[in-house]
Amino acid sequence: MMRFILLLSFFLFLFQDTCFSIEIENRDIKHNVSAKTITITVPDKKTSITIDYSNGCVIKQLSLNGKNTLSPSGVYTGIRTSNATFSSADDNKHITLTKNANGITLSGISYGNGTISVKEVWDFKLNGNKIIWDITRDYNNAASLEDMAFPKWNFTDLSVWKGGIMDNGGMVWCKYLKQVNDTYGVHTGGVTFWNTESGDALRITAKTDKGKEIASKYSHSEKNEFTCTQLVTDTQLKQRYDLSRFVSGKADVFAPFEVKKGKLKVSFELQYVDYNREYSRGTLAGIDAVAVRELLNTTGRYGVVDNNIIGANGWLTNWKCLHEPFFAQIGMAVNDPNYTNNMSATLDQERDQAMLGDGRVLSRWHNAAGDEIPGTYNSKTGYYEAMWGYTIDSQTGYVINTSEQFDLNGNVDWLRSHQLSVEKALDWLIKRDSNNNGIFEMMNDGIADKKASDWLDIVWASFENSFVNAQMYEALTLWSKCERILGNQQKSDHYLAIASRLKTAFNKPVEEGGFWSAAKQQYVYWRDKDGSVHGDNLVTPVNFAAIAFGICDDPKRIALILDQIEYRSKAENLFHWPLCFDSFKREEVSEGNWPFPKYENGDIFPTWGYLGIRAYAKYDKAIALKYINNLLDQYKKDGLSSQRYSRTTQLGLGDDILAGISTSITALYRDIYGVRPKWNRMGLEPNMSSTLNGTKFSYTNRNTVYNLELSVNNYLMRTNGFSIKSKESFGANKAGNILTYYPHNDDVMLLQINSASNRSINMEINSWDANAYSWTVTSPDKYLFTIKGLAPGKKYELAINGVAKHFTSKNDGSFSIEHTCKSTTKFAVK
Incomplete structure (x- = not known):
């Protein structure tokens, strides 16, 4: 035992x-x-x-x-x-x-x-x-x-x-x-x-x-x-x-x-x-949310080559074009703080390594020499001028990206670190107006030079280039707001005045030195130094940019252009817009663009899709949504793993994958859902269609999660600290116990609500127009309400749940009142 x-x-x-x-x-x-x-x-x-x-x-x-x-x-x-x-x-x-x-x-x-x-x-x-x-x-x-x-x-x-x-x-x-x-x-x-x-x-x-x-x-x-x-x-x-x-x-x-x-x-x-x-895009009514998620997590992110190098050509070819103005917008849609931080660092590096002493912004980064104008490649940094010509939109691209990046990172000190360099970049191009007509000139004089001046790098656009000048208008307009935030109102006014003069000159008929062709009902692409006009073959990025950037705001011209483009697109059953609808002349392009349609002479480049979506969003939302859905369908077929698409077969072409091919989807967020973060708030400026009613998704802006619910004329923004419902565009921010509401997501007026406790502040905007401002508070608490932006020293009537009293605004255009809301309370000022 x-x-x-x-x-x-x-x-x-x-x-x-x-x-x-x-x-x-x-x-x-x-x-x-x-x-x-x-x-x-x-x-x-x-x-x-x-x-x-x-x-x-x-x-x-x-x-x-x-x-x-x-x-x-x-x-x-x-x-x-x-x-x-x-x-x-x-x-x-x-x-x-x-x-x-x-x-x-x-x-x-x-x-x-x-x-x-x-x-x-x-x-x-x-x-x-x-x-x-x-x-x-x-x-x-x-x-x-x-x-x-x-x-x-x-x-x-x-x-x-x-x-x-x-x-x-x-x-x-x-x-x-x-x-x-x-x-x-x-x-x-x-x-x-x-x-x-x-x-x-x-x-x-x-x-x-x-x-x-x-x-x-x-x-x-x-x-x-x-x-x-x-x-x-x-x-x-x-x-x-x-x-x-x-x-x-x-x-x-x-x-x-x-x-x-x-x-x-x-x-x-x-x-x-x-x-x-973890990566859900929420409920996107009428939109394939899975395709949106996958497109942005692949094609959209692919342009990140490394730390400090965010581009659109991406890591397979080791290329980044600085003459592209949409990298910050891609970051807005990707909505990843890592992308946002890297984009800020990318612009820092470009400021320090890609800008020459006179303000010229070099146009490209590449891993090795071979694509450069001789003598311009820096083997230590990788920045250089492209062999095809001085692509001047690197000036505007840097300014636009910096301005829009500031809205994402909200860092005033970071913006200030770019102030002098942005001014130098703008002033470099502003000086290029030899005939003093308000239109800024390229570094090539005419098609005989056989050099490019913008993103379409094997099209010989020369001297006065409408595409670059439309981008210049956007750059001046955006940067003028940044100058105001940095406290330099004089500079802000200076750039706005230049933009206004450019707008006037741009919209003149071609016979008077502008870019509008009444005969062709479109904006032409460029004018050589000898006065000859080129590019009246309905070049889409040119015409879309004029509308999208606001340099063209004439409703009749907008209709003529957009109706014409849609008619031509439907006639060919194109899933997305080509770079041009008709052929350039043989002498206007490199031999690689011949015969039409081929490459930059007629093929489909979705890279500039965001301009088309932005242009159509306020004109005909159904058309904008059609091309968004077309692009998502194409992603499900081939992953958008192409540089471009054949005009004749609509099949992908080119070894180079372009992250910019995702921009029609970034425009879904910016121009349809209206996601417009600002440096000091979260903004909403939707252009919703009934087919999108019931859209719900979360968006993170500088560590705050915003839950958004969108339908036609019915917008809700909610965080842990507040909830705002409105029929119109607005912006909002809460710091401590103070909620700030920005009508129309603008800086002209604001309503501040200071609560006695740290409970959520919940409100609905009934109306906010020039003569009447009305809101309803649904969360009980003791509040101090302050309106800023009223006419100074003017008499107003304030009604609280219908009981009216009168007040006179202060000399600074503000007014404040304390009120304890024990239940739902309506306020109206007129």
């Missing part, structure tokens, strides 16, 4: 030693001692990892919703010298496991050789439904390395994820790592990988020691895996091949680097994300 008990005890000991669980606040960490594996599962069971330390140390499985995402290679750390590769997966029998406060620690991980060896400690902890993985690395010596894995994630293949949204606002699109060793490298560490079909997403949040740099590269491995590799260094990594962020057929994208003797640490949070919920 005693012998049986001893044997039973022995076998129970063996079993206990083979598999036991560590229960930490109901969170499960299972250790199989004999197999030397640890499985860590978060409480909601959405995420689990299995670590194998039987022969080296590797994360062998990373499961989301019960499905493993890793290849047999798993996740490991390592280094590569000039002649050898070492990793945590190398044979190592001396790894030990200990418990820590909330998890486990693996120590004794070592690899390397006599020249450089590495010791690592891996700490795993559970924090809610997140797995925290800390890696502490100790180099025994300083060394030069070719590469490192800190760590390297080896996913099964390129179909596991559609892509990854990076914490600089950009994205890696897995399908474009087509060939083995195609690699994309960026200077940021965090990423959210997602699978559209399952809705599963993995968020990897990366944190390093202060003063250290983190970078990541994404690649198509020789085993056909999709890999993500993080690198942590003392200084920012440089590119191995020129300034290339993407390299084809090469696993190395970063140049060799030095590591120092000693320790450094990186921490990763692994978290399951419900992609459909």
Whole structure:
């Protein structure tokens, strides 16, 4: 009997030693001692990892919703010298496991050789439904390395994820790592990988020691895996091949680097994300919300090349055109603070590196020389002038993007840091009016120069270019408001006066030096220095820009242009607008544009779609919505993974993918839903159609979540601090207990409501016109109401629930009154 008990005890000991669980606040960490594996599962069971330390140390499985995402290679750390590769997966029998406060620690991980060896400690902890993985690395010596894995994630293949949204606002699109060793490298560490079909997403949040740099590269491995590799260094990594962020057929994208003797640490949070919920676009009545989400998370983000480089040509071709004015608008629609922050930094870099001393803004950034006017390429920065000609819309593009970016970041100090450079950029172009007619001139005189002057870079638009001048009008108008905010009213008035003169000159008939062709019922494209007029072939970005930017506000002209464009589009059954409807003359374009329709001479370039949507939104919303839906349908067919579309087949063409191809959808948010953030408030200026009634979505502006509900003449904006319902456009902001309402989202008047408590302030605007202002408060509290922008010293009548009293506005045009609202209370001022 005693012998049986001893044997039973022995076998129970063996079993206990083979598999036991560590229960930490109901969170499960299972250790199989004999197999030397640890499985860590978060409480909601959405995420689990299995670590194998039987022969080296590797994360062998990373499961989301019960499905493993890793290849047999798993996740490991390592280094590569000039002649050898070492990793945590190398044979190592001396790894030990200990418990820590909330998890486990693996120590004794070592690899390397006599020249450089590495010791690592891996700490795993559970924090809610997140797995925290800390890696502490100790180099025994300083060394030069070719590469490192800190760590390297080896996913099964390129179909596991559609892509990854990076914490600089950009994205890696897995399908474009087509060939083995195609690699994309960026200077940021965090990423959210997602699978559209399952809705599963993995968020990897990366944190390093202060003063250290983190970078990541994404690649198509020789085993056909999709890999993500993080690198942590003392200084920012440089590119191995020129300034290339993407390299084809090469696993190395970063140049060799030095590591120092000693320790450094990186921490990763692994978290399951419900992609459909986290990135939901809400309820978009009459619009495919899933297509909107996917288009903005792929095509819209694709233009982020790296930190400080946001463009539209994107990372595959390593290109960014500064002569494009819509990057801030794309950020408004993407609605990711990482994109917004990166766009601010991009404009900072362009101010510092792409602007010449006289105010000229260089037109492009590229990874290598070859596309430049000789002598203009800067191999250190990548900025240069395009070989096709001086594209002058880089001046206007910088100003427009800076002005609109300020509305997103709301940072007055940031705006002030751009004040002198924007003024220099504007003044550079303002000086280019040799005949003093109010129209600003390009640097080429005529088509005989065979040079471009704007985005259509192989069309020889010259001298007085209407497309650039329409953008100049927008730039002057936007920047004049910024000057006023910065306290320089004189400069503000100066730029407005120049814009007004330009508008007058622009709208004159071609016979009188303007751009309006009564014969063709359209704005022509350009006038050579010899007075000859060119581009009366219904060039869409030219005519759309004139209307969208407001330099043309004549209702008759607007109707003539837009009716004509829609008639021509319907006649050809085009899903989107071509660059021009009729052919340029042979001598007006590069040979690559011939015969018509071909390339910039007649093909479909959706990049300028936002101008068309903006132009049609106030003229015929049904037409604007038709082309928005057409573009979403096209995305579902081919991912909008093209530079342009053939006019004849309407199939995608061109190796270059353009992020600007998403702008018709950014215009959905700006010009249909009316999302108009301002530097000091959230704004709504909708142009809704009945087919869109019931639209509901949330929008985050500078850390405040705004819940928006939109129908025709019925707009609701709600946050945790207030709710405003209105039939008309408005803006609002709450700071502390003060809610500020901006009628029509303008700065002419405002209503401030200061509540005695911190409860939500809920109100409805009944009317707000020149003679009567009326609102209803539905939340009980004691309030101080202040109206600013009234006529100074004028008598008004105030009625509260129909009981009237009279007051006289102050000399500054303001009026204040205290009132305790015990129930729904209506206020009316007239």
